[in-house]
Amino acid sequence: MSSQDNRQTLQHETTDAASDAVISVRDVRVAFGQNVILDKLDLDIRRGEVLGFIGPSGSGKSVLMRTILGLTQKKSGLIDIFGQDVDKVNERQRMAIDMRMGVLFQQGALFSSLTVLENIQVPMREYLDLPPKLMNELARLKIDLVGLKPDTAEKYPSELSGGMIKRAALARALALDPEVVFLDEPTSGLDPIGAADFDDLIANLRDTMGLTVYMVTHDLDSLFAICDRIAVLGQKKVLVDGTVEELLKCDDPWVQTYFNGKRARQIDKNAANRRRMGSSQPSKATDDGMTEIKGSHTDQGTKQDTETKQ
Numbered sequence: 001m002s003s004q005d006n007r008q009t010l011q012h013e014t015t016d017a018a019s020d021a022v023i024s025v026r027d028v029r030v031a032f033g034q035n036v037i038l039d040k041l042d043l044d045i046r047r048g049e050v051l052g053f054i055g056p057s058g059s060g061k062s063v064l065m066r067t068i069l070g071l072t073q074k075k076s077g078l079i080d081i082f083g084q085d086v087d088k089v090n091e092r093q094r095m096a097i098d099m100r101m102g103v104l105f106q107q108g109a110l111f112s113s114l115t116v117l118e119n120i121q122v123p124m125r126e127y128l129d130l131p132p133k134l135m136n137e138l139a140r141l142k143i144d145l146v147g148l149k150p151d152t153a154e155k156y157p158s159e160l161s162g163g164m165i166k167r168a169a170l171a172r173a174l175a176l177d178p179e180v181v182f183l184d185e186p187t188s189g190l191d192p193i194g195a196a197d198f199d200d201l202i203a204n205l206r207d208t209m210g211l212t213v214y215m216v217t218h219d220l221d222s223l224f225a226i227c228d229r230i231a232v233l234g235q236k237k238v239l240v241d242g243t244v245e246e247l248l249k250c251d252d253p254w255v256q257t258y259f260n261g262k263r264a265r266q267i268d269k270n271a272a273n274r275r276r277m278g279s280s281q282p283s284k285a286t287d288d289g290m291t292e293i294k295g296s297h298t299d300q301g302t303k304q305d306t307e308t309k310q
């Protein structure tokens with residue numbers, strides 16, 4: 001099956017799914033001067049899924065994320081978020097949309113002069129008018145939610161490990177209880193255990209909070225472990241999208257090399273299924289600043305069971 005066929009097949013398959021899209025991108029073009037980065041790009045992000053977004057370095061994955069977030073202007077095309085055409089909303093409506101989306105930038109992008117608690121409160125201060133005591137309580141809940149120890153609240157980013165920075169940045173992305181979070185290479189720079197723990201955390205949030213996740217990643221393990229669907233960016237557009245199993249059958253040369261090339265390892269294709277069945281091991285973060293997150297993806301309601309690591 002060619003990538004073109006794949007794309008068409010998927011469009012047939014997703015007629016129902018498209019109606020469940022929280023974000024729809026249609027025929028989008030983004031350029032910097034004469035340099036066209038994205039052209040005729042279509043993409044749906046569906047409610048409650050973890051969508052992995054892959055593609056060659058410099059192909060425009062981050063640019064698309066920034067365009068959806070309204071941080072980069074598109075030249076043409078349509079972006080519909082939560083059923084609203086972003087070109088037709090006023091400032092107040094755009095703000096309401098922004099409040100429903102959280103973002104974790106590539107390097108965490110925490111403010112170095114603020115503590116973790118203060119960093120998490122940045123979006124709260126920007127969008128809400130809450131008493132300081134309540135903001136403190138909410139920020140501490142987020143710290144707990146992402147598996148950081150309570151005393152992390154008073155620490156500055158320079159005092160945190162790479163894994164703790166990612167979690168603190170995720171806590172900030174979750175500050176306003178968003179429905180969708182955008183993660184730009186969340187596991188880059190983490191050791192394999194830390195990366196797997198972070199994957200578990202993301203899967204947990206999807207399963208317990210119904211979070212929709214758009215994740216730019218180069219991490220094959222993350223793709224297999226937690227992504228419900230993967231979209232491939234190439235030639236300025238989404239070349240193909242589908243489940244891991246579907247992509248493995250796709251004959252696009254870049255996709256083939258990506259999954260079967262020199263750097264690709266033999267991956268246990270059943271891992272993704274096991275995770276979805278809820279039999280993955282609970283997160284056991286080993287970093288001193290983290291807590292152990294217990295419970296599989298299926299045995300809890302809306303709250304994670306966290307316990308301070310001994």
Ligand SMILES: Nc1ncnc2c1ncn2[C@@H]1O[C@H](COP(=O)(O)OP(=O)(O)OP(=O)(O)O)[C@@H](O)[C@H]1O
Nearest residue numbers: 032035037055056057058059060061062063064216
């Ligand atoms: N503000 C900007 N002005 C001009 N060019 C830009 C700007 N932002 C991004 N680009 C260009 O857009 C292209 C795509 O960049 P982008 O960061 O989206 O790539 P990517 O696919 O996320 O890459 P990577 O996987 O390496 O992170 C690059 O050529 C980059 O130089």
